[in-house]
Amino acid sequence: MFAERHTIQLPAAKAPVIHIEEKKTVEPVSVAQQWLSKLGTILKNNDVAALPTVMHQDSWWRDMLAVSWDIRTLHGLDKLSLYFSDNLAHTGMHNLKLRTTGKFAPNLSSPVEGLEWVESMFDFETKVGRGSGMLRLCQGSDGAWKGYMIYTALQELKGYEENAGLRRPHGGNNSLEGGAITGNWLERRERQKEFLDDEPTVLIIGAGQSGLNTAARLQAMGTSCLLVDRNPRVGDNWRFRYRTLVTHDPVQYTHMAFLKFPTNWPLFTPKDKLGDWFESYASLMELNVWTSSTITSAVYSDEKKNWTVDIKRGDGSVRSLHPNHVIFATGHAGEAKIPTFPGQSDFKGTVYHGSQHQDASITGAAAGKKVVVVGTGNSGHDIAQNYYENGASVTMIQRRGTYVISAATGLFMLHEGMYDETGPPTEDADIAGQSLPIPAQFALNVGLTEKIKQAEKENIEGLIKAGFKLDFGEDKSGIYRKYITRGGGYYIDVGCSKLIIDGKIGIKQSPDGISHFESNALVLADGTKMDADVVVLATGFDNMRTSVRKILGDTVADRCKDVWDLDEEGEVNAMWRPSGHPGFWFMGGSLALCRTYSRFVAMQIVAQEKGISR
Template sequence: MFAERHTIKLPRFPAAPALELAQHKQAPSTPFEIAQQWITKLESVLKSKDASKLSTVLHHDSWWRDMLALSWDIRTIHGLDKVAAYFSENWTPNNLSNLKIRETGKFAPHTESPIEGLEWLESMFDFETSVGNGSGMLRLVQGSDGIWKGHMIYTALKELKGFEEGEGYRRPHGGAEKLPGGFAKGNWFERRQRQVEFLDEEPAVLIIGAGQSGLNLGARLQAMGTTSLIIDRNKRIGDNWRNRYRTLVTHDPVQYTHMAYMPFPSNWPLFTPKDKLGDWFESYASMMELNVWTSSTVSSTTYDDSTRTWTVEVLRGDGSTRTLHPHHVVLCTGHAGEALIPSFPGQENFKGQAYHASFHKDAAETGDAKGKKVVVIGTGNSGHDISQNYYENGASVTMLQRRGTYVISAAKGLFMLHEGMYDEGGPPTEDADIAGQSLPIPVQFALNVDLTKKIAEVEKANVEGLTKAGFKLDFGDDGSGIYRKYVTRGGGYYIDIGASQLIIDGKIAVKQSPGGISHFEQDGIVLADGTKMEADVVVLATGYDNMRTTCRKVMGDAVADRCKDVWDLDEEGEVNVMWRPSGHPGFWFMGGSLALCRIYSRFLALQIKAVEEGLAK
């Protein structure tokens, strides 16, 4: 059902014949003139507050993706009638006005042909609402009558008026004489000591987890003038990466993985080793002046619906307990933070070593790996990386595959995903983020079908070699590739950094078992079809549980029962709950890749700030 629900076929809008266009002598002739005329007409319709007039500017098959500009949620509306209804419900308080087309740069008005038979005119634009400022993208298509109408429109709130992020021309002064009370209240260092300990105030927001989610969000909130405390169970900031397996590096290129306000240096490696990234997190927290308590955990929570306030007991590393009363709690322990660990009959009798991939450090730590028989259950990123690690330490490795896996090369295909957007010649990250999120997710799936085919052609040798080696490839629902797998399953893919060639060369074996494992025996495992595989080590690279499970462990049943499941897509095609209202007032989920945490930390911070300032409930 899911695959069918979000598998769409885009209509075709070829450019109108020149002869037809010539009949419209008053029609604008340049992309800028076309975009300007359209946006002027849209603004007139918006001022009229007559939703029926939207038909004059929007195509009947239009899509409108909105992030907080029209309502305090992230929504995708498809179809003119539904868009009109959405506007009728949300004329106030967030009215769009003062729409301005970008005149220069990569996203000035121009035409694009994303797939054969579809041509649209696209442009970035900026706008105001009654509460803030934002940016968006328009994509116009031309009918046979030569008239341009909106097909894909995107609006995203970027800041709240009066609470703009303190950067650039609005950066803080920094001198102690400009701070309340002057030097009498302490210099910078003295004030920071009190701020970190929250000796003079309560944090408005408690953030649980100091990884990329918590740090990006903390920086965003601070820039908007909202106090937050980040707690983490680890001894050091960045340990959530340092403590992972020895050979881990980021699977996304550096241009895509910058953090809010503080991009990586220009000489930073394309792919970041885990310990280097952990050190960056530690530096980031210091440079951003974030308030972080390490070696700290939540011991109890209660929520008062009448006052909309939490009471949270935090157990600190020195054994002391601190009671806090934040208005918001954000769970930032990671979308892939809770290991999904299956158990099998007879596992307790296995004389070898069996463990989940989340506990893997290095093959050398399991003793002398040379000559050992290792079975890795699962063929995602972790399964491949761990298999490669064991092979390189002399083990005999077999990967057990239950269903197909999408494989894309870090050397070729991965860069095709980001080409022209997140690369050395790309636009400013701020603009790339707007453009990159501007299409509805189901539309992105549809457009990715052609891109996935192009990547497969470029990686033809890898595809054919893996198939010949008995590895089952899966290019995703409708052949739409990696992004669909990520936002629906959170896995089911491998970004190849070397293991694929080992499989092709027969150095890592692959065994198909659609039914999985039947049971363990003392010296190995038995598959569902009765095949026995001897093993000294079994690694369960079986993925991670729903983030709501972590919520239940940390926050308790009363909170988790009011929340919705996290991840996958809702009926409109937006990610469930993550970065959005959770179902429980004052409680939020934040997670995802480094890039998504940079992008969506702004939208979550805006929602929290809007609640704090009485702009949203």
């Protein structure tokens, strides 16, 4: 854990003292263009020694595949110079062009008190691709504008661009290889889906948002892939979850690659509706999916640089395939964390993990039952609300503080002006949204989290009065840090907070957890006895690596890194980037993150397949 390392102050302690002229004398377009031209000359001449003329000593540079074939964050001029020394010669970044129109044209802004910068989006080329980035320039004590936070991200590979927009496929019969005599579109699709004539280059385990987005990207770049899912239908990973579940992110934020949700789609999507969308998406994107299928064996050959994967199909047959890459896309988390306690076997009631919850109306007769929910994250709240609405007496057990943000207010403040009806094109929003180093995002979120706190003051005060312990994050930066490092510790309020405030759902603090079960009760560490008919353990999930171990075995899992949380640079461990195991990739996250990062996973794989990455 690198918590302290990734908690920074803006302006950073080592940042230059910034003396801004009167705003009316600052011409952002001129400042940005002059800086970009200087950077272009340095890159053209491979003159790493000249970086101090355009970058502050305390600068940050976040790079996604543009300079190296990884996702990296470099902090400090010394580290940045070393990074460019190792990579610049073969990168060949050139043709840097400023975006002079739209939301991300050059402008002067002040993200926090004491820090003002000129920021703009720009585009560029490398030897192998085209990319986009963001520049954020600060004025030093000498009056010179230099780079403080720069972002570069490859968007496409030359020669392997996504077949979309102006490059969309022809589709007519005369475009079919060998002509229609060898099969029309439908006949060819049937053979493709079964891989009767060839084998997939990429095997994706899981056909949820992670797998579907990545498969669509890969196929648009001309790389064949097969998705394997244990469920009977695409979308069942959402359909099989608890009955009242809806998405917690608004629709403008959750579009999928190439296919946006319709403009009349609800802001928050019911789980079964989303499952149907996934099924339609797979069909419309012409993705190859084998449902009711499981992996029975997976062995990687370091010599041949490919896999031998045995897949058991729904009809009982077994097919052996030899993909070069396997993408593990089974969800954000690993196996459910299901603790056991002394005396649990003697408990006469029902105990189950939150992942097994369906609906209180079908979990026996809920009315009049005493229900204890252990955990106060999203699922714990949703399950508690579900039981209360079905007539149960519900108490939630809280071990530590939880961040609470309202879906009606705070959630929209997070996306305001970026992912809403007034926002820029989604593709540009994705570039800008990921353009800051993650530690800088945390720091900038502190002010926004405080604004949300003030907007939700009544709700927050009510929760505190009800005995609910709130936690705004160790740096008070709110939800994103909790999501990206822990995958939990927060609740997006869709109604349960009001029930807690009104005393309709009880809260019991137990910092030291649970002691044991008795025949009709749960006993907390402090000796408090909680009479219970049903105990739901909303205790979260393990690292994704645990699922790899279960599905693919120890040999594969032992070569993988742990997933999520941040590495020393402040980038997410193993997710969307090299996993530690050759030819193996982790893919996961929210719908928005899957849309954004599927591009980078697909490009890394295609670059390896085509021999254009070193």
